Amino acid sequence: MTDQISKTFIINPNLGHPLILNTDDKVRKTKFEMELLFISNIVDPKELEEELTDKLQFIPILEYRWKVLGEKPKFKEKMTTWIRVKKIFTSKKKRKLHEEKAIYEKKRDIRRIKTQTYRGEPIAGVISRAHIFSPNEMYERENLEILNSQDYLLKQRIFEDSSKIYRVTVNFTLSEEAIDWLKDYTFLMFDIIQKYEKCEDRVNNHSLIISKNDWANINFVHATDLHLAERNDRIYEMVKNWLAIEENVIELAEKSIKKIPFFRKRSKKKTKSQTLSPKIIEPLYKRLINPNNNFRKFIRLMNKKVLRNELDFIVFTGDLIDYSILSKLPKDLKKLIDFDYKHSNWRIFKELIIDTPQKKRRGMIEGEELLCPIFTTTGNHDYRPYHYDIRWGGLYKKIGLNANEAIALNDMLAANPIGSITRSFRALKGYFSEFNSSLNYSLKLGNSVFIFLDTGPDSFKNLRDFVSGHPSVTGVTTRQIKFLEYLINNKVEKNDNTFLFTHGPPVNIQKKLSIFDRIALKKSKDDFIGKFDEFKESVIKKLGKKSTQARIDLNFNVKYGTVSANWEKLINFCKDHCILTLSGHTHELKEFRLEDSDIKSHVLNAPPFSLKKIENPAAIYYDLYSELYTNPKDIEANAPFLVQTPALGLGGYSDPKLTGAFREIKIVKGKLASFKLSFIKK
Numbered sequence: 083m084t085d086q087i088s089k090t091f092i093i094n095p096n097l098g099h100p101l102i103l104n105t106d107d108k109v110r111k112t113k114f115e116m117e118l119l120f121i122s123n124i125v126d127p128k129e130l131e132e133e134l135t136d137k138l139q140f141i142p143i144l145e146y147r148w149k150v151l152g153e154k155p156k157f158k159e160k161m162t163t164w165i166r167v168k169k170i171f172t173s174k175k176k177r178k179l180h181e182e183k184a185i186y187e188k189k190r191d192i193r194r195i196k197t198q199t200y201r202g203e204p205i206a207g208v209i210s211r212a213h214i215f216s217p218n219e220m221y222e223r224e225n226l227e228i229l230n231s232q233d234y235l236l237k238q239r240i241f242e243d244s245s246k247i248y249r250v251t252v253n254f255t256l257s258e259e260a261i262d263w264l265k266d267y268t269f270l271m272f273d274i275i276q277k278y279e280k281c282e283d284r285v286n287n288h289s290l291i292i293s294k295n296d297w298a299n300i301n302f303v304h305a306t307d308l309h310l311a312e313r314n315d316r317i318y319e320m321v322k323n324w325l326a327i328e329e330n331v332i333e334l335a336e337k338s339i340k341k342i343p344f345f346r347k348r349s350k351k352k353t354k355s356q357t358l359s360p361k362i363i364e365p366l367y368k369r370l371i372n373p374n375n376n377f378r379k380f381i382r383l384m385n386k387k388v389l390r391n392e393l394d395f396i397v398f399t400g401d402l403i404d405y406s407i408l409s410k411l412p413k414d415l416k417k418l419i420d421f422d423y424k425h426s427n428w429r430i431f432k433e434l435i436i437d438t439p440q441k442k443r444r445g446m447i448e449g450e451e452l453l454c455p456i457f458t459t460t461g462n463h464d465y466r467p468y469h470y471d472i473r474w475g476g477l478y479k480k481i482g483l484n485a486n487e488a489i490a491l492n493d494m495l496a497a498n499p500i501g502s503i504t505r506s507f508r509a510l511k512g513y514f515s516e517f518n519s520s521l522n523y524s525l526k527l528g529n530s531v532f533i534f535l536d537t538g539p540d541s542f543k544n545l546r547d548f549v550s551g552h553p554s555v556t557g558v559t560t561r562q563i564k565f566l567e568y569l570i571n572n573k574v575e576k577n578d579n580t581f582l583f584t585h586g587p588p589v590n591i592q593k594k595l596s597i598f599d600r601i602a603l604k605k606s607k608d609d610f611i612g613k614f615d616e617f618k619e620s621v622i623k624k625l626g627k628k629s630t631q632a633r634i635d636l637n638f639n640v641k642y643g644t645v646s647a648n649w650e651k652l653i654n655f656c657k658d659h660c661i662l663t664l665s666g667h668t669h670e671l672k673e674f675r676l677e678d679s680d681i682k683s684h685v686l687n688a689p690p691f692s693l694k695k696i697e698n699p700a701a702i703y704y705d706l707y708s709e710l711y712t713n714p715k716d717i718e719a720n721a722p723f724l725v726q727t728p729a730l731g732l733g734g735y736s737d738p739k740l741t742g743a744f745r746e747i748k749i750v751k752g753k754l755a756s757f758k759l760s761f762i763k764k
Contacts, residue, residue, distance in 0.1 A: 306666025400461020400585025
């Protein structure tokens with residue numbers, strides 16, 4: 083060993099990009115071999131093997147009621163003919179006793195305790211071999227998990243002076259405890275612990291999954307635009323304190339005025355309007371939207387699904403955090419902060435997932451540790467280093483506040499307008515080190531291919547969209563297009579179903595035509611364009627009109643607030659190779675369908691700087707397809723679909739109450755069967 087201090091870090095799998103290994107339904111397969119990715123300042127592979135020997139542990143994540151009470155997942159009772167007959171002949175008295183017993187069971191204290199996890203006995207990882215892996219080489223696994231180039235980890239010095247990337251083969255055997263869990267549940271998650279002698283151990287939470295699923299049937303959830311931030315948990319307390327002070331001041335002023343004879347006489351002469359009942363305002367706790375609380379509620383709901391064996395994984399498509407650096411920092415620290423994890427909202431995101439105790443504040447609800455694996459992509463807010471002022475442009479309305487209540491945020495959350503729209507690759511430092519070292523990657527489970535694509539930070543190229551509050555994102559690079567071509571040519575088979583996940587939507591509609599769109603579509607001011615809801619494909623069909631009249635791309639700008647670069651290539655990829663594309667960014671519910679067409683429409687590239695017209699390679703239709711098509715046959719016949727899922731964390735400009743949304747996707751016998759929208763309980 084050399085005299086230099088060893089700096090070796092496991093960078094994949096990780097919390098936002100776990101590794102899935104399969105066992106059989108009876109859990110007969112208990113021994114596993116896998117590849118982990120490390121970054122290190124060690125030059126010799128043999129020296130790295132020695133460094134990692136006896137330093138890797140896999141910690142199973144279990145739920146305490148399974149251990150203490152022996153509770154097993156509950157399945158819905160199938161209503162067979164025999165069960166129906168039996169229920170008919172069961173006496174009312176007996177049925178009543180069963181109902182009373184069920185009520186008693188529900189009321190038991192132990193049932194009301196929140197889901198709680200505990201770590202099982204550690205399992206040792208045995209190092210087999212290590213070899214240096216070029217950062218420009220594609221990284222492949224048996225189940226088509228590909229990491230694109232890792233050069234940004236080196237250029238941005240995410241792991242300081244560690245610059246050698248290694249593929250390390252590790253073996254381990256399941257413990258009896260892990261086997262027992264897998265006999266009852268579909269999968270088991272593990273933390274991977276990398277032990278150090280002279281410093282704190284590195285923990286890659288929720289990064290390894292052992293699953294019994296054969297992947298013919300898959301249940302997963304899509305959620306987006308979480309907008310998590312430390313300040314979200316402070317707003318309720320700040321506003322309540324402000325309102326209490328304001329109420330005391332007003333009450334004192336009214337008492338003082340009433341002591342003056344002139345005002346006392348006038349106060350008795352009430353006008354008719356004054357005698358009317360005042361407008362009822364909902365209490366703050368009912369109105370205020372706290373993205374952190376929405377995420378806590380979401381975790382509770384997902385945990386229930388996991389414990390019923392109804393969920394395999396969750397996909398989060400960007401705007402995971404609201405901005406990177408915490409808005410409240412000591413002045414002496416602000417100049418020294420270099421996007422470190424400790425002083426960033428990436429820490430808050432991780433602490434909410436693993437339920438690290440938070441400072442208790444008014445308005446916060448209790449959390450739980452997420453029992454489900456997640457896959458993540460980044461959004462434009464994840465590239466933003468600094469916070470923005472909630473009072474700007476009526477943003478306070480999106481979290482349920484009124485103008486008077488927003489005054490409470492004057493001093494503590496004021497922001498620099500220029501800094502608020504700054505974008506920086508360094509803002510992702512905490513994401514790369516703790517969540518996911520890959521911006522673009524794919525995963526194959528059964529005949530379902532999942533592709534995760536980064537669409538970049540805010541784009542100032544299309545200034546019109548940015549000024550209107552619906553910024554475009556920079557889009558996909560030529561390198562990413564080559565990555566997609568590589569997958570299609572080498573990995574995706576003919577009968578595979580391909581799912582694409584992006585933050586920025588490939589298609590989006592502007593509700594009103596701008597002057598630039600009128601130029602592109604050759605519309606005069608006198609031409610009447612109705613609301614885009616009137617162009618729903620199902621409505622046009624009912625009216626007996628031609629199918630071409632339902633084409634939204636012939637009447638509206640379909641590139642509004644989408645991807646700036648390689649837009650037409652991305653549309654072509656979605657049309658020709660994907661059954662479903664899922665995105666967020668707009669905070670709205672919009673669903674589109676693509677078709678080939680000889681009649682081409684055009685959009686303007688990036689007005690006002692570029693009025694060049696881009697050819698749209700697809701016919702685009704609009705409707706609520708997730709409600710119209712709810713079986714594999716209809717979905718396959720009408721695909722591909724591009725859908726936007728409303729935000730989990732915040733509402734939109736047009737509908738602030740449209741929040742707490744997620745989409746449940748079901749794959750049955752290798753076919754997409756449903757992609758319906760759901761909401762957490764308000």
